[in-house]
Amino acid sequence: MKKTYIYTIKIIALLLLISITEVISQTDTVNQKLNMDAVYDRPFLKLDKLPLAIGGYLEANSQFSQTDGVNEGISFQARRLTLFFSSTIADRIKFLSEIEFEDGTKEINIEFAAVDIELFPLLNIRSGIVMNPIGAFNQNHDGPKWEFVDRPLSATTIIPSTLSNVGVGLFGKYYLSNWIFAYEAYLTNGFDDKIIDNEENRTSLVAGKKNIDKFDDNFGTLPTYSGKLAIRNRKIGELGISFLNGIYNKWQIDGVRVDNQRYLSILALDFNTTLYNRIDIIGEYSKLWINIPETYSKQYGNQQKGFYLDIIANIYKDKVLSWDNAKLNIGVRVEYVDYNIGEFTETNTEIGDEIWAIVPTISFRPVSTTVVRFNYRYQSQVDFLYNPASKSGVIQLGISSYF
């Protein structure tokens, strides 16, 4: 095992060394806009007199994986086909929607469908199915923007990206020299109690967002609040702090109170920056607190935390075949999640349910909107009881492209 680590580190070191000797422009992972702009920062096609612009992206990959020696073989996966439709309805009134087909047609979701009304740059109203502004990845999750086949664990399991809900809110930006200040604040429907009653056998916001009635019924009956403050310096980078709070249980039925109001809160910190105009660093930390009855199973933890850190370096930029600005990037993601923070009261020992992973990547971008990615994922996972870790290795080759 130690040899595998050393071998992986050597390859990463070699690739990073190559990158340092090259002077080229920045990669595509981070652009000069804020994460909250990502929803409109996409390529759209607009035909002359049509009021509608359309776009989308596709993500597909092949994967070879093995856990504790059990080989799961090679599989081909069509992870996402996402369609965007946008329209400028009138001056200062815009509409945008994002419809996603995941794993073929296993899941079809409206991830975003909202009307934006601009009163001032600092005051816009957004209403419809909105993405809760929690973390950066949830807002900026399009496959072609990332150098990794898998989405970050913390941003998909602790914050269940893509997290969207029906609601209404405000957003705005303020520019001052090299600085941009931005905010978003929404009231939306929330999660349901599957968060602590699911077959994943752990606290799972992913399970709690699957409620098919969420677009016409608020399970917790009171609005979920989510908001974000972001600050960006054009020369330094972006820093965001976001928060979500809401009730996830059915505490009253037909006016009869049947349980206490049980809240969950998520805090997320995100940042991104570009060094030497060619190395992008992107990170996000998130923490979840959730009120769970003391007499329920500790299998469902009342706190979770996790982070990911991506470092991407552009090592080659030149004409390749007919692509004038083809780029070759290398990088690495380090990520960690703890799905159950706490101790067993029976033994005063730490509860497990944690995952560590390191993911070296090589990506090739013939154009900025298309990326071919080669990833190797090495993952160590301990179960709830903190038994010896199971080790997984995953090799992935995938493509993601806007169209």
Place this chain on the structure above:
Amino acid sequence: MKFKLITIFISVFVIFISCDKLLPPAPEESEILDGPMENLSYEQRLQFLRGDDAFNEVFTKESGLGPIFVANSCASCHSGDGKGHPFTTLTRFGQDDTTGNKYLNQGGNQLQHRALPGYKPETLPEGASHSDFIAPAVTGLGFLAYLTDESIIEMSDPNDANGDGISGVVNWIEIPDYINPSTSAISQNGKYIGRFGKKASAYNLLHQTVGAYNQDMGIASFFNPIDVYSNLEIEPEVSNQTIYDLDFYLHTLKAPIQRNQNNPEVIKGKVIFGQINCGSCHKETLRTGYSPIEALSNKEFHPYTDLLLHDMGSELDDNYTEGSALTSEWRTPALWGLGLSADSQGGQYYLMHDGRARSIEEAILFHGGEAERSKNLYLELNKEDKNSLIKFLKSL
């Protein structure tokens, strides 16, 4: 530039051809407890896999969990098919003699100390005697299931006729209506030989499985349709087929494989194990009788148990019992798989019936009653011999 591009592509190529070096290797078969026994037919392997799914099924409110319960899946108590962690300790209560459980109308014989939101879990009735049980490993149970009643009775020595201080006795139990005793079953006054559980109070693996669904997870079945919360008969929450699949899975999990058998210290430890009479109760080798599962039929196996009850002394007497066992009597636990216990208990040992022993040596030192003499012989060993014995036990 071209050189660098070539380097990159070569690196990718190296990673590709090094796939097997980069992917984590499998642990040795002897280092894990789960997995099917050898020589199962194709159809039997499929049923094993269905049973494996049932074993790992996580019950929710929707699928019938509780509303009061101890755990929400079989695997919660028997992680990796191994011994349980104190997190899922079962608290049994309400019986302090052989006349039966006096608290059946107050939730006996098992406490469900967890509950779905909105429900109150059980608490111990005042004055009820009780004992805590750590969940056992579930591997190799098929071999124990097909050991004949005759063999068990042969090993018993209720009056200590041979004068060795060991007097293993059978736990004669009443069996529920849904159990069909095997054709070779021996009965006494309408009671049958219990062989599973800390007090040998379960007749067979179906009995054990139905009880665990009901008492551990609050899942009603056709066999035991009583809801643990309301005490009313309700619709089954698990199908008969699922229970049969799980029963088959438990029968066909492989027996633990001994490790380092040829290590000189392990060999020496095994000799010491015999010399200090541990093997009087922890019988090394037994043989199954006929089984409809050919892989289990007439097979020799090495569980290190006699499936009999033994008086283990006052220190292990919790003033709680089941069936005809006395409160100080416990069924000899199988020692196979002992060395891998910590791998399913969060990296630490929780041994003896309630997990009070935090090491194998501590477990030896908790032995009393019929095992007092063996414990004293252990204490007389020099450090080296003690280490050899422990090393042998860890190899099991």
